[in-house]
Amino acid sequence: MPTPTRPTIGWIGAGRMGYEMAARLAKGGADVLVWNRTRAKAEPLAQYGAKIASSLAELASREIVFCMVSTWRDVQQVVGELLSGKAQPRLVIECSSISLEGSAALRELLARRGIDYLAAPVSGNAKVIKAGKLSFVCSGPRQSFDEALPLLKMIAPAASYVGEGELARIVKICHNVFLGVVIQSLAEITVLAQKAGVPRHAFLEFLNQSVMGSMFTRYKTPAFVNLDFKVTFTPELLRKDMDLGLDAGRRFEVPMPLAALARDLVQSMIERGMRGEEDFAALLVQQAQASGIELRPEDVAVGDGLG
Numbered sequence: 001m002p003t004p005t006r007p008t009i010g011w012i013g014a015g016r017m018g019y020e021m022a023a024r025l026a027k028g029g030a031d032v033l034v035w036n037r038t039r040a041k042a043e044p045l046a047q048y049g050a051k052i053a054s055s056l057a058e059l060a061s062r063e064i065v066f067c068m069v070s071t072w073r074d075v076q077q078v079v080g081e082l083l084s085g086k087a088q089p090r091l092v093i094e095c096s097s098i099s100l101e102g103s104a105a106l107r108e109l110l111a112r113r114g115i116d117y118l119a120a121p122v123s124g125n126a127k128v129i130k131a132g133k134l135s136f137v138c139s140g141p142r143q144s145f146d147e148a149l150p151l152l153k154m155i156a157p158a159a160s161y162v163g164e165g166e167l168a169r170i171v172k173i174c175h176n177v178f179l180g181v182v183i184q185s186l187a188e189i190t191v192l193a194q195k196a197g198v199p200r201h202a203f204l205e206f207l208n209q210s211v212m213g214s215m216f217t218r219y220k221t222p223a224f225v226n227l228d229f230k231v232t233f234t235p236e237l238l239r240k241d242m243d244l245g246l247d248a249g250r251r252f253e254v255p256m257p258l259a260a261l262a263r264d265l266v267q268s269m270i271e272r273g274m275r276g277e278e279d280f281a282a283l284l285v286q287q288a289q290a291s292g293i294e295l296r297p298e299d300v301a302v303g304d305g306l307g
């Protein structure tokens with residue numbers, strides 16, 4: 001019999017985020033069975049002791065199932081398939097960035113089956129997970145949060161509980177609206193400083209040590225200085241989150257002029273062909289083009305602050 005501290009875990013989704021999150025659980029000694037639509041992406045997790053499932057149905061008899069896919073539509077698909085048989089988990093922890101409405105529909109669907117549900121989206125990219133600096137924001141029954149906490153702590157040092165229902169979803173949406181606005185602003189000021197004659201690495205070195213510097217500005221510095229736009233988070237996923245923010249703004253009647261502008265700039269970059277294969281930090285390139293300058297890598301060794 002599994003003990004309460006070592007429940008059986010099912011993990012849905014081994015994309016950029018899901019892979020690293022499941023890896024931390026497996027490395028920590030948890031009993032994890034992972035399913036990914038593209039099986040090959042999940043297979044390397046076996047080296048850390050994870051088991052790899054061939055079908056979603058295999059995960060249904062696990063006690064706790066985590067889900068980390070892309071959109072609400074994808075969550076609906078995988079959870080529908082997970083629950084297509086008789087077996088079912090006791091608790092579902094859903095970590096994808098989805099809408100309040102999607103999250104509420106999921107809660108209803110799970111409640112009908114008597115399954116507890118914790119909404120647990122995250123802040124940080126795959127490198128942040130590896131560096132042990134991810135953070136969760138959670139909502140749902142307090143008891144589910146308390147039950148999940150030891151597992152969440154294996155994945156991330158920080159897990160905030162913000163209340164009942166779907167409150168974690170609005171916190172995550174607000175967070176990513178901020179992300180979109182900040183990356184565009186960072187691109188604008190970096191290009192301004194460069195066009196006025198300051199090398200990007202010198203400008204960002206100062207900014208990162210100033211009161212305006214953050215974990216985010218530091219870990220985006222190598223991309224901005226050396227133009228390495230290997231994807232951490234796609235422009236399309238960022239657009240999804242900006243749209244979720246604008247939808248929430250309409251629903252709660254909150255004007256969001258900066259978010260609307262930043263959303264359209266992300267849209268422009270997608271239309272220019274910067275979609276799935278480039279990081280959203282390539283907004284810098286779009287800003288440089290709009291400013292009439294061509295960027296070149298500075299080939300300067302700069303840290304990402306993640307240690």
Ligand SMILES: NC(=O)c1ccc[n+]([C@@H]2O[C@H](COP(=O)([O-])OP(=O)(O)OC[C@H]3O[C@@H](n4cnc5c(N)ncnc54)[C@H](OP(=O)(O)O)[C@@H]3O)[C@@H](O)[C@H]2O)c1
Binds near residue numbers: 013073126
């Ligand atoms: N990347 C970040 O920095 C970051 C940070 C915080 C939150 N998030 C959020 O975390 C979630 C995952 O992001 P990511 O960057 O890890 O994306 P990703 O690398 O594109 O991974 C998406 C995952 O979802 C699976 N998937 C998508 N649609 C599916 C479907 N219909 N059925 C089954 N599986 C499906 C994919 O399977 P395949 O491998 O088969 O395609 C893959 O495992 C998103 O909601 C994103 O907004 C991302």
